[in-house]
Amino acid sequence: MNALLLLLGRAAGLGGILLCVVAGAARLSGQYYMGNYQLTTLLQAGIAAVVMGCFFLLLALTARERKD
Known part of the structure; x- marks a missing residue:
């Protein structure tokens, strides 16, 4: 379980x-849209993915401490 949380956290953070x-x-570069999405929306999605990655890594860290 801990290895899965680490993998999810790293993948979400990197993405x-x-x-x-x-x-x-x-x-x-001066663009406002990429495809059909505004770039601010894509930036917010990236920030949300980084936050989820941090959450998964925090869960992995606290699960490791509970086992000791």
């Missing part, structure tokens, strides 16, 4: 960071 970087780079 969120990549989404934030893509949205930020596109916005700095």
Whole structure:
């Protein structure tokens, strides 16, 4: 279970960071939309993914401490 939480946390965090970087780079290049989505929406989705990654990693950390 702990390994799954670590994997989910790292994957969600990495995906969120990549989404934030893509949205930020596109916005700095002067675009307001990517496909049918506003770049602010994609940035918020990236931030939400990073927060979920932090939550999963926190769960993994607290589960590890309870076992000791």
